[in-house]
Amino acid sequence: MNPSSPNPEAASSPVVRLHDVHKSFGSLKVLQGVGFDVDRGQVTAIIGRSGSGKSTALRCIDRLERIDSGEIVVCGHRVDAPGIDLKALRLDVGIVFQSYNLFPHLTIEQNITLAPRSAKGLSRSEARSIALDVLAKVGLSDKASYYPEQLSGGQQQRVAIARSLAMQPKVMLFDEVTSALDPELTGEVLRVIEDLAAGGMTMVMVTHEMAFARKVADQIxxxxKGKVWERGGPEILSEPQTAELRQFVASDL
Structure with a gap:
């Protein structure tokens, strides 16, 4: 069996598994033995100070960064395998960044239908049907014919989420998706993510929104310093076991 091919036995395994993952940029050690599992339907929030390796860990899950050693398995794909089928991996994994990365010259509908048509070979009508469905999920049914510049930052971020959902991924990754938004717009984006969580979507999110992490995450x-210092349910934010997490939580109050 190709080591990067999905394993039919993976249905009962964690959807995402990182084991002893190391990653350096030159002499800078960013990830030092990171490991955690994400089960199907589980929402995992990765928290920590800037420079702790959160976003790098997330990018490694989607093979946007190559790891130096360790193992990452996502939806049965061995992400660290030399022969990984990146197209197959990214059909299963959607990722949304802090920047919206929408094409300014395309309408919202065109932004959303581009990938389903090019990557999945869907017809225009099939892709349009999916686009309208995901726009309804993020509360933007009336914006299909608009251009990105006609939308607020919060609306553009919701379109970015809808664009990922249009690929019908098994896992969604969110990298500080509200950090560039003001509080009102942040709320509308977080409500969309909360609805996805309620619908059973498996998600891994890097976030600085501690109140949201407490409310929505199954695992924190x-x-x-490039390591998983503490891991558990939301209760670890109320009862930290280490001085580092206590200080981090206190700094957010």
């Missing part, structure tokens, strides 16, 4: 992963 606290990273510090």
């Amino acid at each position: 992963v606290f990273m510090h």
